[in-house]
Amino acid sequence: MKTGATDPLAVARAPGFRAALRAFARERLPGAMVPGRIEVGGRFPDGLTGTAYAAPTGPVEARLVGIWQDVLGVHRVGVADDFFDLGGTSLTAAALLDRVRDECGVEIGPHELYAGPVIAELARLVGEEAVPSDRSRGIDPDALAAEALLPDDVRPGRVAEPVAPFRNVVLTGATGFVGAFLLRDVLDRSDADVHVVVRAGDRDGAVNRVRKNLAAYGLWRRADARRLVGIPADLSRPYLGLDRPAYEELARRADLVLHSGAGTSAVLSYRQLKTTNVLGTLEVLRLACRGRVKPVHYVSSLEVFPDALGVRPFGEAEPPDVDGVISGRAQTKWVADRLVAQAGRRGLPVAIHRPGQVVGGRATGACPPELFLCAWLKGCIQLGSAPELDLFVDAVPVDFVAASIARIALSGTGLGRAHHLPGAPPVRWAELVDLLSDSGYRVSRKPYGEWRRDLRVAVEAGAENALLPFLPLLGEEGPAPDLPLRRVGHPFEADRAGGSETAPPVGVSELISSCLDYLVAIGNLEPPMAAG
Ligand SMILES: NC(=O)c1ccc[n+]([C@@H]2O[C@H](COP(=O)([O-])OP(=O)(O)OC[C@H]3O[C@@H](n4cnc5c(N)ncnc54)[C@H](OP(=O)(O)O)[C@@H]3O)[C@@H](O)[C@H]2O)c1
Known part of the structure; x- marks a missing residue:
């Protein structure tokens, strides 16, 4: 920029400096990356991005810091750091906004991120509601019971006995932890093509996301690509967000449905998770009823059983009681579990699989670092201390969970009932x-x-x-x-x-x-x- 001055602060004070700098950026950068606001500091900053480190001041900022760290792969993020200075790109920006939508339940547009690409600003847009308090995460038991009424249209037509081997398996959640191992198992145990229902722009994008996820756990084999069919879709939308021909095609070809996809954040409320976990499960049931009836294996959770009810073990035949299921996530799983059971009573061949707390596989221990127990133990190590708690921890290895679900589902058995996968005591x-x-x-x-x-x-x-x-x-x-x-x-x-x-x-x-x-x-x- 030509101003004739050599002192950078004098340059910054010159009239029209910000407009000139923005024009300069506009000539060289894609429109979306032109800064909306330009601040001039009086000294060289000291943080990772050149900005003084500012710690999160509340739960929303803390949540956003975690999301930024994951998306950018950067360890220390301050609430005043600029997303793009930390290495953010338009692609990672899209991933960031998806995560904010999923985990905070708030839709923020790209233009809003570009106008204020710092956590403090995003936290203002997200608002305090996004991280609900203990009391507001769940809804009351009466309201919950009312949510678990299966709509009348979810009703199978003529049901034939499901016959293995299945040729076209639909799998949701293949970009997740359990889904990765489940997909590996299905591919290994069968010759079926697997239609992976994944949030993505197109078919290739869907398969690519699945490939990357499997590779991250060391589960990808080159030959897998020809057996995967990408279904770019969204569980939270009617007809899974598919257009009519794509939906009908999927309903016509599929002969088995494995439903592992769900919002799994522990901090979100029932309302925030409902569209994906409850309405998404209804969409999966509707797909199974459409045309030729397809068996559905639903990955539920042992968290549908309330914790405080006493010391007797819960059996598989026992329907979980609504009282005492209080967290938003557990409540959505409870409602979906009940909806699947009702679809079963209407004649849809269904099985419910309820794992306990899933951890890394027996062979490698591979698991997502953000897994609750990993994050909790790592946090204690980082702090140098752990709390004294009179509580119990359960764990079941992911490979065992996946093998059990895949074995039962692919054999065409185990329908009309629930299967518990509690793991070790x-x-x-x-x-x-x-x-x-x-x-x-x-x-x-x-x-x-x-x-x-x-x-x-x-x-x-x-x-x-x-x-x-x-x-x-x-x-x-x-x-x-x-x-x-x-x-x-x-x-x-x-x-x-x-x-x-x-x-x-x-x-x-x-x-x-x-x-x-x-x-x-x-x-x-x-x-x-x-x-x-
Ligand atoms: N992990 C456990 O300890 C545990 C215990 C008991 C039961 N379960 C159940 O097991 C299942 C899998 O859990 P996980 O640990 O594998 O969770 P995860 O790693 O968080 O994976 C969740 C999967 O669901 C997908 N998903 C979320 N919202 C979606 C949407 N709107 N449309 C399409 N796909 C969507 C995710 O896709 P994106 O990649 O696009 O986000 C991801 O593939 C869940 O039903 C969970 O409730 C888990």
Whole structure:
């Protein structure tokens, strides 16, 4: 820019400086990347982006920091950092806005991000409603029961006995954790083509997202590409967001439906998750009823059983009670579970699979780092302390869950009932803290209140901590009941005679240990002191 001055601050004070700089940027950058606002600082900044680090000040900002870190692959993000200075592009911007929509339930347009690409600004647009308080995440039991009434149009026509082998399997959720392993298993156990229902712009985009996800877990095989059919779709939209011909084609070709897709955030409310988890499941049931009737295997969750009801095990034949299911996510799973069961009573061949808390597979421990238990343990390691909690932790390995669902579904059996996949017997939280110490991590034990205070102080001072996205769930009195930490250690019953698998012979601590090894191997977690 030609101003004749050499002092940068004098240049910045010159009349028309901002307009000239914007015109300069407009000549060289794509329109979307031209900055909407230009600020002049009096000193060189000190943060990662050149901006002084500013810590999140509330749960919405904390949530957005977590999303930015994931999307950008950057560890330390301040609320004043510019998205594009951190390496954001138009593609990552689209991914960011998708995540904000899914996890905060608020639609923000690209122009709004470009006009103010900092977390503080986005948090204002998202609003406090986006991270609901404990009380507002769920709805009351009467309202919940009323949500679980199957609409009249979900009704199968003439039902023929499902006959294996199935040739065209529809799978939702293949870009997720369980979905990746389920897809691997289906591909390995059958010769079927798999129609992957994925949020994407087109068919290739859908297959590419699935390929990348499988590759990330070491599950992709070159030959898989020819057996995958990409279905760019959205569970939260009528007819899955497909146009009429694509919907009819899918309904005509499919002969088996595996429904694993769902919004899985623990901090969102029932209302925020309903479109994907409840209405999306209805769309899947409608697809199964359309034309030739197709069996549906629904991936539910053991969280549909309330935690506080006592110490007796819950059997597979027992319908889960509405009372006591309080978290937004568990409530959506409860409603969808009940809708699937009702579709079954109307003659649709359905099976409900209810895993416990799913963790990394037995062979590699591979799991998403943001998985609740991984994030929780990593956060304790980062803080150097863990809370004393009288709670239980369950865990079931993802490969076991996937194998069990795929085996039952592909054999055409197990219909008309629920299958529990509780995994190993739950252990006390204290046992996992011991595991951290035994592995060589320096982690002291503190009363919950003191630990929570330390965590908040550390995060507000800008310390990196994997527990950041869960801060809204760490109440003053204890962790919110939405978190998969159980108050009672009773196992759920799986009925082997009915075809359900038995618990794998691997304990919770052993499973968690391999997840931590995996996080170290992928560079997500510092190795313990003992390992050097
Ligand atoms: N993980 C556990 O501990 C656990 C325990 C019990 C039950 N389950 C159940 O197992 C299933 C899979 O869980 P997960 O751990 O694999 O979750 P995940 O990793 O979060 O995967 C969720 C999947 O659902 C897809 N999805 C979300 N919203 C969608 C939409 N509107 N349209 C199309 N696809 C959408 C996601 O696609 P994107 O990639 O586009 O987001 C992703 O593929 C869920 O039903 C969950 O409730 C999980």
